[in-house]
Amino acid sequence: xxxxxxxxxxxxxxxxxxxxxxxxxxxxxxxxxxxxxxxxxxxxxxxxxxxxxxxxxxxxxxxxxxxxxxxxxxxxxxxxxxxxxxxxxxxxxxxxxxxxxxxxxxxxxxxxxxxxxxxxxxxxxxxxxxxxxxxxxxxxxxxxxxxxxxxxxxxxxxxxxxxxxxxxxxxxxxxxxxxxxxxxxxxxxxxxxxxxxxxxxxxxxxxxxxxxxxxxxxxxxxxxxxxxxxxxxxxxxxxxxxxxxxxxxxxxxxxxxxxxxxxxxxxxxxxxxxxxxxxxxxxxxxxxxxxxxxxxxxxxxxxxxxxxxxxxxxxxxxxxxxxxxxxxxxxxxxxxxxxxxxxxxxxxxxxxxxxxxxxxxxxxxxxxxxxxxxxxxxxxxxxxxxxxxxxxxxxxxxxxxxxxxxxxxxxxxxxxxx
RNA sequence: GGGGGAAUGUCCCGAGUGGCAAAGGGGGCGGACUGUAAAUCCGCUGCUGUAAUGGCUUCGUAGGUUCGAGUCCUACUUCCCCCA
Numbered sequence: 001x002x003x004x005x006x007x008x009x010x011x012x013x014x015x016x017x018x019x020x021x022x023x024x025x026x027x028x029x030x031x032x033x034x035x036x037x038x039x040x041x042x043x044x045x046x047x048x049x050x051x052x053x054x055x056x057x058x059x060x061x062x063x064x065x066x067x068x069x070x071x072x073x074x075x076x077x078x079x080x081x082x083x084x085x086x087x088x089x090x091x092x093x094x095x096x097x098x099x100x101x102x103x104x105x106x107x108x109x110x111x112x113x114x115x116x117x118x119x120x121x122x123x124x125x126x127x128x129x130x131x132x133x134x135x136x137x138x139x140x141x142x143x144x145x146x147x148x149x150x151x152x153x154x155x156x157x158x159x160x161x162x163x164x165x166x167x168x169x170x171x172x173x174x175x176x177x178x179x180x181x182x183x184x185x186x187x188x189x190x191x192x193x194x195x196x197x198x199x200x201x202x203x204x205x206x207x208x209x210x211x212x213x214x215x216x217x218x219x220x221x222x223x224x225x226x227x228x229x230x231x232x233x234x235x236x237x238x239x240x241x242x243x244x245x246x247x248x249x250x251x252x253x254x255x256x257x258x259x260x261x262x263x264x265x266x267x268x269x270x271x272x273x274x275x276x277x278x279x280x281x282x283x284x285x286x287x288x289x290x291x292x293x294x295x296x297x298x299x300x301x302x303x304x305x306x307x308x309x310x311x312x313x314x315x316x317x318x319x320x321x322x323x324x325x326x327x328x329x330x331x332x333x334x335x336x337x338x339x340x341x342x343x344x345x346x347x348x349x350x351x352x353x354x355x356x357x358x359x360x361x362x363x364x365x366x367x368x369x370x371x372x373x374x375x376x377x378x379x380x381x382x383x384x385x386x387x388x389x390x391x392x393x394x395x396x397x398x399x400x401x402x403x404x405x406x407x408x409x410x411x412x413x414x415x416x417x418x
Numbered sequence: 419g420g421g422g423g424a425a426u427g428u429c430c431c432g433a434g435u436g437g438c439a440a441a442g443g444g445g446g447c448g449g450a451c452u453g454u455a456a457a458u459c460c461g462c463u464g465c466u467g468u469a470a471u472g473g474c475u476u477c478g479u480a481g482g483u484u485c486g487a488g489u490c491c492u493a494c495u496u497c498c499c500c501c502a
Contacts, residue, residue: 261454268455295453329454369447372462378448390468408447410454 008033040197041073046104050250079134158206186211260321263305279307345417355389380406
């Protein structure tokens with residue numbers, strides 16, 4: 001990659017916003033992108049019912065692509081998921097059934113329409129499932145058509161394979177084939193849609209390069225790869241790993257309120273970078289926010305939370321989440337938009353043990369944990385710390401129609417008798 | 419085909435002599451300090467129950483020896499290494 005400034009708006013934008021790690025044949029790609037719309041894709045495997053914040057980086061990259069006048073393809077890995085990407089994993093993952101994969105794909109789809117415009121126009125996004133072609137290959141046909149273009153010597157040299165071997169962790173033949181399948185995907189998309197660029201995380205470099213080479217070799221056509229940097233927080237944590245595990249994008253798996261909180265809790269050192277990556281705010285505005293110091297940087301975090309939540313869940317949800325947060329954290333008050341947990345009014349009249357209620361409301365995984373939490377001073381009823389997990393919560397604790405339960409400083413649930 | 423080794427708290431790594439839910443670390447959670455930040459310090463980290471002694475379930479799977487098994491024996495499963 002040369003240091004010369006890019007000509008195409010697409011690459012300029014990606015570079016300025018911090019999306020680029022490596023590019024193959026960057027000058028040539030730049031030339032093409034400057035000359036007119038190009039088509040590019042990113043693949044998403046359907047290993048879970050929702051994508052998470054880690055995927056957001058890729059989604060935003062496609063968004064920038066479309067914003068700068070090009071055509072994005074979202075490739076759903078209906079076929080590849082059946083095999084499992086060995087990249088950077090320590091061991092083989094359990095294989096998913098076809099039904100699981102399909103149901104995952106169905107539930108993932110929705111999210112993309114928030115970030116991309118789909119349709120039939122020249123720069124409208126399209127979604128394709130690689131099961132369409134991968135499922136159809138016969139074994140021998142696949143080997144003859146594509147197997148000839150890959151040498152094992154070369155495959156063994158790729159990091160994804162090499163690491164496994166070095167760590168003495170087994171890699172099945174099944175997984176070993178993943179790389180070929182991904183390469184064939186690229187070739188197929190090139191033939192069907194004239195797709196010339198595959199993008200992905202830096203861990204996908206090996207897989208991507210293979211596809212690039214396959215196209216150049218088999219079809220003698222230009223093809224390119226671009227990877228995004230590995231995303232981690234300033235303190236070295238993997239991005240998107242928090243309290244309950246992954247930060248899911250689907251609203252039913254992580255509420256807009258929690259999503260807003262996730263961004264609000266960004267580390268100071270990450271705010272500028274995340275604003276560039278995960279919002280559409282103009283560079284000048286971000287530069288201004290970045291100059292904020294000390295406690296003022298919280299304002300920048302709110303902007304980040306608002307923008308990011310608006311992109312995913314819409315402005316209304318973002319505003320509600322912001323209002324709820326303001327009420328809870330800045331005014332110590334209540335807001336109907338805080339997470340709410342309903343209990344039967346009769347139960348509350350009879351009295352419920354605090355520990356049990358906390359578990360019920362999702363603040364602790366077990367009564368023992370809730371009790372320990374209380375003992376450590378982390379459980380609050382109506383903002384008053386309660387160290388006894390066996391303390392009985394009754395109707396007398398209801399204030400303004402709810403009992404406000406808090407675990408730690410950041411988790412609040414309104415328990416509402418119904 | 420032969421020989422040797424490994425599997426531990428279901429988040430990960432990892433110690434473990436026949437006799438305490440099992441050292442330690444990471445991670446996570448909570449507290450203090452702050453700004454809903456980072457760093458630091460302190461506490462917690464199988465389930466259940468208690469004022470407390472407890473009860474139950476955990477060391478690859480299934481059996482066995484034993485008053486008692488993560489630890490010993492047998493078979494099985496998976497993986498690694500060496501020889502062929």
